[in-house]
Amino acid sequence: MSLLTVESLNKSFGGVRAVDDVSFELPKGHMMALLGPNGAGKSTCFNMLNGQLVPSSGSIRMEGEELIGKRPRDIWRLGVGRTFQIAAVFNSMSVVENVQMALFSHQRRLLRFFKPLHRYDREPALELLRLVGIEQYADKPCSTLAYGDVKRVELAIAMAHGPRLLLMDEPCAGMAPHERNGLMALTRRLVDEQGISVLFTEHSMDVVFSFADSMLVLARGKLIAAGDGNHIRHHPKVKEVYFGSGKTFEEDAREPNTGAPVSTEH
Numbered sequence: 678m679s680l681l682t683v684e685s686l687n688k689s690f691g692g693v694r695a696v697d698d699v700s701f702e703l704p705k706g707h708m709m710a711l712l713g714p715n716g717a718g719k720s721t722c723f724n725m726l727n728g729q730l731v732p733s734s735g736s737i738r739m740e741g742e743e744l745i746g747k748r749p750r751d752i753w754r755l756g757v758g759r760t761f762q763i764a765a766v767f768n769s770m771s772v773v774e775n776v777q778m779a780l781f782s783h784q785r786r787l788l789r790f791f792k793p794l795h796r797y798d799r800e801p802a803l804e805l806l807r808l809v810g811i812e813q814y815a816d817k818p819c820s821t822l823a824y825g826d827v828k829r830v831e832l833a834i835a836m837a838h839g840p841r842l843l844l845m846d847e848p849c850a851g852m853a854p855h856e857r858n859g860l861m862a863l864t865r866r867l868v869d870e871q872g873i874s875v876l877f878t879e880h881s882m883d884v885v886f887s888f889a890d891s892m893l894v895l896a897r898g899k900l901i902a903a904g905d906g907n908h909i910r911h912h913p914k915v916k917e918v919y920f921g922s923g924k925t926f927e928e929d930a931r932e933p934n935t936g937a938p939v940s941t942e943h
């Protein structure tokens with residue numbers, strides 16, 4: 678059974694059909710990219726999946742349960758996590774405290790007046806930092822981290838909520854090539870080892886073709902192609918919408934300068 682089943686999804690803003698009759702299935706343990714030129718409808722799609730926007734019509738089911746009509750908070754509790762283009766962390770708190778806070782909020786517990794935050798859930802938080810490869814920065818303030826590491830903190834925070842589906846909004850925006858390969862290789866490992874599913878938007882085609890199992894391509898709200906890298910790379914409609922955009926559809930991502938395959942090591 679698919680984790681996510683989207684059927685005939687529509688969203689109009691006045692006369693603009695931002696998402697136009699889109700249907701797809703996302704299997705468990707699968708990494709899928711949602712592609713398309715600017716204004717294609719990717720953000721609108723994401724915002725409907727996590728309940729921020731109410732669709733004009735259609736259906737979004739997670740393991741059979743209809744998500745449309747539920748509040749974003751309830752969808753999040755059902756296991757739909759999200760990371761953002763600009764990482765959302767508390768800069769003044771330490772790395773581990775950010776994750777402790779997320780674990781704490783996930784368990785819906787109330788802070789006890791005399792017990793400081795740092796005494797809650799430190800071990801499980803450290804375990805999550807180990808998972809994303811930044812345990813060594815646990816007690817540093819988030820504000821002192823390199824941007825690639827802040828994105829890892831954001832991933833640990835998202836994992837603290839035990840997602841079944843993680844929506845990642847341009848995860849590599851603003852990152853250097855070696856940082857983005859590291860982050861996506863880590864995400865790939867979380868998909869393979871933890872069995873979560875990931876749907877991500879991304880403008881860097883090298884990242885997409887290296888790490889995604891499959892791709893959806895939107896243009897003016899419509900789904901024009903769906904399939905694996907080979908299918909998408911040679912799809913005439915995809916070539917048409919990207920023609921002249923400078924997108925290269927490279928075969929795979931390699932570490933810059935060395936030509937070595939990317940690694941999840943940090």
Ligand SMILES: Nc1ncnc2c1ncn2[C@@H]1O[C@H](COP(=O)(O)OP(=O)(O)OP(=O)(O)O)[C@@H](O)[C@H]1O
Pocket residue numbers: 690693694695713714715716717718719720721722
């Ligand atoms: N709140 C809104 N009100 C009116 N029109 C909107 C709104 N949100 C999106 N649109 C329109 O819907 C269409 C799809 O926009 P959307 O932001 O989903 O595209 P996108 O693929 O995410 O683009 P980008 O890659 O530039 O972020 C565009 O024509 C946009 O102008």
